[in-house]
Amino acid sequence: MDKLKSYILSNFSLLFFSIFLPLFSIASVVFIIKLATMTAIIRLTLAEMLKLYIFVLPDLLFYTLPITFFIAATMSLHKLSSDNEMTVVFALGIEPFQILKILLVPALILSATLIFIVLILFPHAKILSTNFIQYKTSEAKFNLGASEFGHSFGDWMLYIGDNDKHGNYSDVFLFHKSDHEEILIGAKEAEVISEKGVMKLKLHSGEGYSYTDHSLSQMNFESMIINDMMNIKLNKYENPIDFWIAKNDSERIQKRKHRRLAMYTILSLFPLLSLFTIMGIGIVNARHQQGHLYLSIFLTVLVYYGAAFTLNKPLEFYAVPLVVIVWLATTYYLYRTKVVARF
Numbered sequence: 001m002d003k004l005k006s007y008i009l010s011n012f013s014l015l016f017f018s019i020f021l022p023l024f025s026i027a028s029v030v031f032i033i034k035l036a037t038m039t040a041i042i043r044l045t046l047a048e049m050l051k052l053y054i055f056v057l058p059d060l061l062f063y064t065l066p067i068t069f070f071i072a073a074t075m076s077l078h079k080l081s082s083d084n085e086m087t088v089v090f091a092l093g094i095e096p097f098q099i100l101k102i103l104l105v106p107a108l109i110l111s112a113t114l115i116f117i118v119l120i121l122f123p124h125a126k127i128l129s130t131n132f133i134q135y136k137t138s139e140a141k142f143n144l145g146a147s148e149f150g151h152s153f154g155d156w157m158l159y160i161g162d163n164d165k166h167g168n169y170s171d172v173f174l175f176h177k178s179d180h181e182e183i184l185i186g187a188k189e190a191e192v193i194s195e196k197g198v199m200k201l202k203l204h205s206g207e208g209y210s211y212t213d214h215s216l217s218q219m220n221f222e223s224m225i226i227n228d229m230m231n232i233k234l235n236k237y238e239n240p241i242d243f244w245i246a247k248n249d250s251e252r253i254q255k256r257k258h259r260r261l262a263m264y265t266i267l268s269l270f271p272l273l274s275l276f277t278i279m280g281i282g283i284v285n286a287r288h289q290q291g292h293l294y295l296s297i298f299l300t301v302l303v304y305y306g307a308a309f310t311l312n313k314p315l316e317f318y319a320v321p322l323v324v325i326v327w328l329a330t331t332y333y334l335y336r337t338k339v340v341a342r343f
Helices: 002-038 046-082 086-091 096-141 240-244 251-268 275-282 293-340
Strands: 151-153 156-163 170-178 180-195 197-212 216-231
Touching: 002 046, 046 086, 046 096, 046 251, 046 293, 086 151, 086 216, 096 240, 096 251, 096 275, 096 293, 151 293, 170 197, 180 216, 240 251, 251 293
Parallel strands: none
Antiparallel strands: 151 156, 156 170, 170 180, 180 197, 197 216
16 A cells, blocks of 8 residues: 555656646746836846745745646546556555545645645735835835936925936935925935835935024034935734734725635635545546546636635635535535446
């Protein structure tokens, strides 16, 4: 039995990686194309693109791993059946349930991994990715350059005489007017810095003038920081539970998160719930059964994922037990009639 287990798992492993790598590569290329469209709005370096790619890795793994498992397991059993090796296995007195038990362990490991990705990695990756994009978008809006017309910097009017590619500015003037006071600041040099999501303008070697109806004051400075001009609202959370069950979220956002969590839970259970389907589709009699393997695989994935994406909206968490019960009952019947009854 150990040799059979090793043989089946070795065939499964070869197919798994040969299917996973192309699927993962295609998903990665799609994301890179999406990144390329984002560069029209925000400026991204190669390191920043790599950082965003790392943030999206949980998504790529979550959607490719379960489908790869299902296809690889089904095709490996079908290959053994087509080569009449499965017929020999059953002739030796090994029952179909023992074959199912061999696939149960990798299915359990994969489902547990997917649930970990959903509950732990998704919140971290989502928050980090959203905050990074918001920061880069705000930074893009703060794209200053030498201009005869000047810029708006919060409540200030900003004029820049010259700038270089490193983000340093020279001959900088800021003007602010309120109901009771007018302020004019001039500096020889300036630079933009970011600290905890706040864009700041640091001025060097300059003068400042303040004028009111009753006074005129002047000051010289070596360094001055004008901050709180462009606050970036960053998302925060203490732990993954706060992300999925946040009491401060509006009712609409809470419902959206509950629906998403229900959908992710259903998809995470796909490797486990698909075991009967894998047996029913993969194990065939090479002479008497036309498997229609690829069509069966496509329809199975379409129906299951379609149920996950549609039922979570009206039913939320009730969709999870409904899909589990209906899917297990249907696929177990397929397993009993197509495999157990014949082999």
